[in-house]
Amino acid sequence: MKRYVEENGGELVETEFFPLDVTQFGSTISKIQAAKPDIVLSALVGTAHLGFYRQWAASGMKGEIPIASTTFAAGGTDAVILTPEEGDGILTSYGYYTSIDNPTNTAFKEKVAAAYPDNPPILSELAEVTWEGVMIWADAVREAGSIEREPLLEVMETGKSYDMPVGSVSIDPKTHHAIRDVYIAELQDQEFVIKESFPQVQPADTQMVCNLEETPDANVHHEISL
Amino acid sequence: MDYVLIIVLEMLRAISWLVLLASGLAIIFGMMRVINFAHGEFLMLGGYITIMTHNAGVPLWISILVLAPLTVGLFGVLVERLIIRHLYGRIIDSLLATWGRSLLMIGGITLIFGNTVQGVSTPLGGLAIGDYQVPLYNFVLIGFAIAIMATTWAVLKFTKAGLIARATMQNPDMAETLGIRTTWVYMTTFGIGSAVTGLAGGLVAPLTGVVPSMSVNFVGQSFITVITGGASMIAGTLSASTLLGTISQGMTFATGPVYGDAALLLAALVLLRVLPQDITGRIFKKSL
Numbered sequence: 001m002k003r004y005v006e007e008n009g010g011e012l013v014e015t016e017f018f019p020l021d022v023t024q025f026g027s028t029i030s031k032i033q034a035a036k037p038d039i040v041l042s043a044l045v046g047t048a049h050l051g052f053y054r055q056w057a058a059s060g061m062k063g064e065i066p067i068a069s070t071t072f073a074a075g076g077t078d079a080v081i082l083t084p085e086e087g088d089g090i091l092t093s094y095g096y097y098t099s100i101d102n103p104t105n106t107a108f109k110e111k112v113a114a115a116y117p118d119n120p121p122i123l124s125e126l127a128e129v130t131w132e133g134v135m136i137w138a139d140a141v142r143e144a145g146s147i148e149r150e151p152l153l154e155v156m157e158t159g160k161s162y163d164m165p166v167g168s169v170s171i172d173p174k175t176h177h178a179i180r181d182v183y184i185a186e187l188q189d190q191e192f193v194i195k196e197s198f199p200q201v202q203p204a205d206t207q208m209v210c211n212l213e214e215t216p217d218a219n220v221h222h223e224i225s226l
Numbered sequence: 227m228d229y230v231l232i233i234v235l236e237m238l239r240a241i242s243w244l245v246l247l248a249s250g251l252a253i254i255f256g257m258m259r260v261i262n263f264a265h266g267e268f269l270m271l272g273g274y275i276t277i278m279t280h281n282a283g284v285p286l287w288i289s290i291l292v293l294a295p296l297t298v299g300l301f302g303v304l305v306e307r308l309i310i311r312h313l314y315g316r317i318i319d320s321l322l323a324t325w326g327r328s329l330l331m332i333g334g335i336t337l338i339f340g341n342t343v344q345g346v347s348t349p350l351g352g353l354a355i356g357d358y359q360v361p362l363y364n365f366v367l368i369g370f371a372i373a374i375m376a377t378t379w380a381v382l383k384f385t386k387a388g389l390i391a392r393a394t395m396q397n398p399d400m401a402e403t404l405g406i407r408t409t410w411v412y413m414t415t416f417g418i419g420s421a422v423t424g425l426a427g428g429l430v431a432p433l434t435g436v437v438p439s440m441s442v443n444f445v446g447q448s449f450i451t452v453i454t455g456g457a458s459m460i461a462g463t464l465s466a467s468t469l470l471g472t473i474s475q476g477m478t479f480a481t482g483p484v485y486g487d488a489a490l491l492l493a494a495l496v497l498l499r500v501l502p503q504d505i506t507g508r509i510f511k512k513s514l
Contacts, residue, residue, distance in 0.1 A: 019487045021443040023434040024243065026236045026360065027478045027486075033358045034229065047435030048443040054345070054433060058361035060352030077342040081435050085347050119340070190344075 001041050001070075013037045018049060025052040029059050042069040050081055057086040066091065076124030079190050090187045095178075096128035096166045097185050097192045105165040132164050132178070136171070168200070175210045177203035228356030233479050235355075239364045241471035242371030246430075247444055248451035248463050249374050250423030255452055256459040257395050257415040260310060260320050264328035265448055266441025268420055272298045272427020273436040274335055280346050286432070287349075294428030295421040302420020306413050314412070328441070335438040348432045363432065370429060371467075374422060379460050391415065450494045456503070470494060 005012050013035045016028055029052075032040060044052050053072075056062065068091040073079040079087060098109060108131070113120045121127065137152070139162065144151035153176075161170040167181040182201045185192035209222040251265045262268070272294040279289040305327065313320040350362035382388035393401040394411045402408050434440070451470060455462030473493045478486030 016482045018483045021446065022483050022487065023430075023443050024240065026239060026364070027233075027475065028483065030229075030232045030236065030358055030360070031479075047437045047440055050345075050435035051433055054348055054435075055361060058348035058350075058352060058363055060354075060359040078435075080342050081345050081437070083344060083347045122342070 001043070005041075010038075018044065020046050021048050023048045023051040025055050026059075028052070029055060029061065032065065033059070033061070037065065040065055040067045042067055043071050044069070045071050045074075047081065050078060053082055053086050053090070062086070063089065068092070073187070073192075074124060075126055076122035079187055079192070080122060082190075084189045087187045087190065091184060091195070092187070092192065093182060093184045094125040095180055095182050096123075096125040097183055097194055098123050099185070099192055099194055100166060100183070102165075102167060104163050104167075108165040128165055129178075132162070132166070132169055135164070136162055136169070172203055172207070174213050175203050175206040176212060177206050179203065228358055231355055232358050232360065233475075235360060235364065236479070237472050237475045238368050240475040241467045242368040244447060244451045244467035244471050245371035245375060245463055246367065246426040247448040248455070248467065249371075249378070249459070250419045250421075250426060251448050252452050252455065252459045252463045253378065253422060254416055254419035256462070257391065257419075258314065258412050259317065260314070260416075261317065261324070262419070263321055263324035264305075264331060265423060266445035267328045267331040268298055268302070268423040269427035269430060269444055269448075270335065270436070270438065270441045271301065271331065272424035273431040273440065274339065274343075274427075275424070276428040276431040277343060277346050277436050278339065281344060286346060290428035290431070291425070294431075295425040298424025298427065299417045299421030302423075303413060303417040305420075306416035310416060311409065311412070332438045332441075339438075341437060343436065345434075345436050346432045367429060370425070374425075375460055375464060382459075447490070450490070454494050454497050469497070 002012055002015070014031065016031075018025075018028075042052065044050075053067070056067070062085075066089065070093060072090055072092050074094070098105075108128075109123065112123060136156065139160075140152045140155040141147055143155045146152070156171045156176070157173040159170055159173060161168045164180075169178050169180045171177075172179050179200055179202055182198045183194050184196040184198075185194045187193075205224050206222070209224055210218070212218060247269070250268065251262060254260055254262050275294045275297050276286075276289040279293050280286050284293065309323050309327065310320060313323055348361055348363045350366070352359035353362050353365075380388075382392055390401070390406055391411060393404070394406060394408050398408045401411075430444070434443070451463065451466045454470065455464075455466030470490050470493055474486045474490035477489035
């Protein structure tokens with residue numbers, strides 16, 4: 001976050017970290033009210049931290065300063081636990097939203113609903129990319145006729161593109177990460193409304209450090225320096 | 227100036243928060259030396275009853291102030307009759323039994339209501355203080371912390387029931403000899419302690435996410451407050467809450483929430499090292 005803010009000419013006013021069991025955010029909200037930043041970026045996780053959005057709304061800050069998050073409702077549930085009055089307007093960016101409009105996604109949602117008729121699960125990026133991973137692996141197994149690692153890698157590294165609920169997904173041979181669409185969406189009435197889409201985004205962060213084409217047997221834990 | 231006022235308010239809020247979280251536990255621990263390991267789940271139950279009844283159309287204040295304490299209180303009586311009553315004086319066994327019950331409650335609530343239920347917004351809105359706005363609800367928390375402490379004190383000090391309770395607390399055998407049915411006293415106390423915890427759970431519900439496993443966020447603070455404060459319900463809870471609340475909130479404002487949390491733990495550690503018999507075992511010995 002710091003890096004992106006500074007790269008885009010922004011100024012970072014302050015960063016605070018929160019233990020996962022913190023439920024009270026009064027001091028932080030007061031500090032934000034004093035600093036009056038243009039935007040608040042939240043990386044809060046877990047149900048205790050939902051207190052932030054709740055107390056933010058109760059302090060009359062809703063609509064005063066926008067909140068964007070790369071973690072809010074990552075599993076989908078946060079958007080439902082908060083009431084619309086508290087959650088509306090929160091911006092997030094993920095690689096999947098249920099509101100993506102294409103036939104594959106419609107079919108995907110129908111299949112999930114049919115499989116769990118009583119209690120359909122909340123779909124989020126986590127759920128969809130897990131599905132993607134298994135489906136891409138299955139496709140490679142079918143094509144390679146094997147479940148060994150090497151033949152599967154060969155198939156995936158061809159840069160084949162897969163038709164997934166999110167849109168077209170392919171595997172970057174350099175990093176083995178996905179090249180895929182990414183979205184920015186705003187929460188409205190407990191549903192995310194897509195505001196902007198970024199088609200076929202490269203895994204730029206890992207590409208900076210990892211090149212499996214040159215060193216296919218690399219066995220290092222890469223750290224991306226900020 | 228406004229900022230100082232905000233900090234003072236937040237400290238008062240933090241102290242009240244600890245009082246609310248700990249008082250139910252302190253009542254039970256102080257009276258009967260039973261450590262209710264399912265304390266956090268009683269809070270969770272209070273929270274769930276609040277949001278479920280509110281989502282079903284009951285006005286929020288009735289859910290918080292009537293239904294949550296009443297239901298959790300009755301549940302507490304039931305638990306006391308069925309489980310705790312057999313385990314008085316067996317502290318390890320009662321720990322195990324209450325811990326088992328806490329797991330059972332987490333599982334049960336998940337089974338009945340699922341993991342995700344829409345919560346309730348914080349009522350009342352904000353109060354502007356200069357450039358700042360604080361939730362008016364903070365004053366509700368402070369008010370209830372004072373009310374719970376004052377009521378407990380008044381009941382123990384001035385009523386016959388309070389006298390009986392204190393007698394049972396000091397010497398159950400002697401109280402029994404004088405014709406007091408101590409088992410009933412214990413049952414009532416457990417019920418009242420549970421009801422207070424239910425009320426706290428109801429008050430917590432509009433502030434944070436209510437999920438079956440939410441208790442982990444609160445038990446730490448509740449237990450630390452009670453252990454630091456010691457066995458006397460009012461002086462112990464008040465002194466420990468004031469000390470820990472002020473220190474942790476002061477640190478939070480000065481440095482950030484991570485150090486605020488750490489400061490609370492450190493303060494409790496130092497206190498227990500200096501006063502191994504806890505605050506009321508040493509300083510306010512004769513107090514309630």
